Amino acid sequence: MGYREVYEGWKADPEGFWMEAAQAIDWDEAPKQALFDRGDHMYEWFADAKVNTCWNAVDRHVENGRGEQTAIIYDSPITHTKREISYVELRNRVANLAGALRAKGIEKGDRVIIYMPMIPEALEAMLACARLGAIHSVVFGGFASNELAVRINDAKPKAIIAASCGMEPGRVVHYKPLLDGAIEMADHKPDFCVIFQREQEVAQLIEGRDVNWHGFQYGVEPAECVPVEGNHPAYILYTSGTTGAPKGVVRPTAGHLVALNWTMKNIYNVDPGEVFWAASDVGWVVGHSYIAYGPLIAGNTTIVFEGKPVGTPDAGTFWRVIEEHDVKSFFTAPTAFRAVKREDPKGEFVGEYDLSGLRAIYLAGERADPDTIEWTQKMTGKPVYDHWWQTETGYTIAGNPVGIEPLPVKLGSPTVPMPGYDIQILGEDGTPLPAGELGAIAIKLPLAPGTLPTLWNAEDRFVKSYLSTFPGYYETGDAGLIDEDGYLYIMARTDDVINVAGHRLSTGGMEEVLAAHPDVAECAVIGVTDQLKGQLPVGFVCLSKGVDRPAEEITAECVKMVRDRIGPVAAFKLCAVVDRLPKTRSGKILRATMVKIADGADFKMPATIDDPAILDEIKDALRPLGYAGG
Numbered sequence: 346m347g348y349r350e351v352y353e354g355w356k357a358d359p360e361g362f363w364m365e366a367a368q369a370i371d372w373d374e375a376p377k378q379a380l381f382d383r384g385d386h387m388y389e390w391f392a393d394a395k396v397n398t399c400w401n402a403v404d405r406h407v408e409n410g411r412g413e414q415t416a417i418i419y420d421s422p423i424t425h426t427k428r429e430i431s432y433v434e435l436r437n438r439v440a441n442l443a444g445a446l447r448a449k450g451i452e453k454g455d456r457v458i459i460y461m462p463m464i465p466e467a468l469e470a471m472l473a474c475a476r477l478g479a480i481h482s483v484v485f486g487g488f489a490s491n492e493l494a495v496r497i498n499d500a501k502p503k504a505i506i507a508a509s510c511g512m513e514p515g516r517v518v519h520y521k522p523l524l525d526g527a528i529e530m531a532d533h534k535p536d537f538c539v540i541f542q543r544e545q546e547v548a549q550l551i552e553g554r555d556v557n558w559h560g561f562q563y564g565v566e567p568a569e570c571v572p573v574e575g576n577h578p579a580y581i582l583y584t585s586g587t588t589g590a591p592k593g594v595v596r597p598t599a600g601h602l603v604a605l606n607w608t609m610k611n612i613y614n615v616d617p618g619e620v621f622w623a624a625s626d627v628g629w630v631v632g633h634s635y636i637a638y639g640p641l642i643a644g645n646t647t648i649v650f651e652g653k654p655v656g657t658p659d660a661g662t663f664w665r666v667i668e669e670h671d672v673k674s675f676f677t678a679p680t681a682f683r684a685v686k687r688e689d690p691k692g693e694f695v696g697e698y699d700l701s702g703l704r705a706i707y708l709a710g711e712r713a714d715p716d717t718i719e720w721t722q723k724m725t726g727k728p729v730y731d732h733w734w735q736t737e738t739g740y741t742i743a744g745n746p747v748g749i750e751p752l753p754v755k756l757g758s759p760t761v762p763m764p765g766y767d768i769q770i771l772g773e774d775g776t777p778l779p780a781g782e783l784g785a786i787a788i789k790l791p792l793a794p795g796t797l798p799t800l801w802n803a804e805d806r807f808v809k810s811y812l813s814t815f816p817g818y819y820e821t822g823d824a825g826l827i828d829e830d831g832y833l834y835i836m837a838r839t840d841d842v843i844n845v846a847g848h849r850l851s852t853g854g855m856e857e858v859l860a861a862h863p864d865v866a867e868c869a870v871i872g873v874t875d876q877l878k879g880q881l882p883v884g885f886v887c888l889s890k891g892v893d894r895p896a897e898e899i900t901a902e903c904v905k906m907v908r909d910r911i912g913p914v915a916a917f918k919l920c921a922v923v924d925r926l927p928k929t930r931s932g933k934i935l936r937a938t939m940v941k942i943a944d945g946a947d948f949k950m951p952a953t954i955d956d957p958a959i960l961d962e963i964k965d966a967l968r969p970l971g972y973a974g975g
């Protein structure tokens with residue numbers, strides 16, 4: 346069967362399609378019904394089933410004869426460490442950790458925050474929670490204390506599992522002080538923290554609150570897998586919205602299992618036993634779905650890579666890992682290849698490694714620019730497939746169904762909708778637009794299994810953010826078009842979310858930080874084009890009356906504030922003082938126009954602009970930062 350038939354088959358009988366896909370999962374109680382309509386455009390999948398994620402990702406492979414197969418390869422060029430963990434070892438380690446958590450009171454439904462770097466223990470912590478039916482929320486290590494505190498207050502975890510440190514090239518990230526700071530800041534306090542002490546740094550434990558990862562597992566009874574309802578939240582993953590308050594995306598257990606398992610063959614074209622590698626971080630959705638759960642659920646070998654595309658030690662690292670571990674499918678963000686290309690434009694490193702085992706490369710997380718795709722294809726001789734998805738969905742909305750039938754690649758397009766997603770381009774009034782016309786990208790409800798049923802603690806926000814603008818549709822927040830052949834093109838975000846090195850960030854969140862500076866009266870943050878990271882944030886601040894300190898002093902403080910409050914991952918380094926911000930007559934800041942000026946793009950003077958002369962001031966402020974032709 347080709348893609349068309351599969352897609353049309355799904356469309357004709359969506360529930361039948363997913364019931365069949367569900368047969369690949371081990372159920373404690375098999376679903377009798379696929380879709381549950383909860384009214385008001387809210388849906389759930391497989392809500393009547395009972396299942397355990399950890400069983401499906403680990404134990405069942407041991408039962409089915411894969412016990413000796415490597416489940417996780419840890420490859421850390423930063424710490425010069427390599428280690429392999431078999432499925433049986435993983436089962437034992439996770440069962441012990443879960444047993445220790447249970448002995449400390451963690452039960453089904455309790456939240457556990459995980460704040461860990463790219464080490465196998467991060468996956469073990471996630472799986473141990475899944476084993477007990479506890480709901481984990483992994484927080485990316487590049488976020489600062491304040492961001493962690495916000496997530497602690499929202500998720501109200503009973504426990505936090507953290508490592509003593511993370512390793513960035515040339516810098517140890519001291520997790521423990523960040524963790525202690527966050528707990529101090531937060532109103533909610535966890536009952537206890539589990540600290541994994543890394544060799545590179547031994548953290549000071551707080552007596553009565555902190556326990557040592559190894560110590561607290563001593564002598565405990567290993568825990569068995571606890572079956573949970575199909576709609577039980579597997580995890581919460583916070584992602585950026587338009588304000589500083591992140592959205593807690595809820596991942597439902599059963600749909601997650603069924604959908605991720607389906608993607609491993611149909612999209613990534615790997616069979617059980619083969620090695621799949623996603624070079625991302627467990628703190629992001631790509632890490633959740635394709636470092637941790639997807640490959641393990643399907644019985645693949647996954648790689649936990651603690652390194653960067655360049656500098657650890659060189660631009661040949663990706664190729665080295667692919668050769669050494671016989672990677673069949675490789676997934677990363679376009680920015681990673683832009684970094685490699687910048688260091689090794691002629692692809693000299695590529696030639697040093699044997700990539701014959703590799704079948705294809707997949708890109709997601711941000712727009713894949715045609716140059717990067719073409720360069721990667723030319724250097725590696727492998728097909729490069731762009732695919733489009735979001736934290737909210739957890740897997741591909743539009744992609745190339747390589748395991749079903751590889752479709753011709755059109756540069757600039759992530760290809761076609763996957764089964765589960767009826768993608769429509771809508772005009773402002775919500776009517777579907779014809780092929781070739783640009784509009785809001787929306788998905789006809791219900792969404793596919795595994796996608797978010799709601800936001801944690803924020804059902805109203807869920808409805809307002811995703812379901813209200815176009816009744817009967819999910820609003821993706823992306824704008825784009827579908828061409829005559831049914832290929833989708835993603836052009837821009839329709840909100841204040843920007844994408845920096847494949848990381849989703851909120852300019853609104855950064856503005857909230859800048860506004861808190863005592864000398865700042867007003868501010869705006871925009872995302873400008875960057876050759877390496879895709880986009881970079883630039884801040885503009887207007888000072889309060891009477892402030893006469895040097896502008897550089899204030900902008901340096903602003904940069905530090907964003908780094909301290911949001912974290913280094915915000916990559917906020919460009920900031921300028923301006924007298925005024927360009928606004929409409931009704932007072933709305935013209936951010937989109939500012940972006941065009943920064944990027945040197947053509948723009949139409951907004952008819953509603955209050956004072957066009959301000960745009961020249963913005964241009965003058967951008968030039969010293971290297972933008973607007975500077």
Ligand code: COA
Nearest residue numbers: 486487513518624625631678680681684710846847913914
């Ligand atoms: N813990 C702590 N700090 C982190 C971190 C982590 N897990 N990840 C990144 N940071 C820090 C970096 O050290 C950097 O700090 P600095 O300002 O002191 O240099 C800052 O956050 C910005 O990081 P990043 O945007 O990643 O830039 P970089 O210059 O370190 O690396 C790339 C650039 C392109 C090599 C890198 O962004 C990359 O590998 N991207 C791949 C993207 C990816 O995996 N996306 C996930 C979706 S698929």
Ligand code: AMP
Nearest residue numbers: 709710711712732733734735736835849
């Ligand atoms: P995240 O939730 O962090 O995965 O970010 C999702 C957003 O990243 C999407 O809404 C898009 O704006 C952008 N994005 C992800 N993948 C792609 C892609 N392949 N092409 C263009 N934009 C993408």
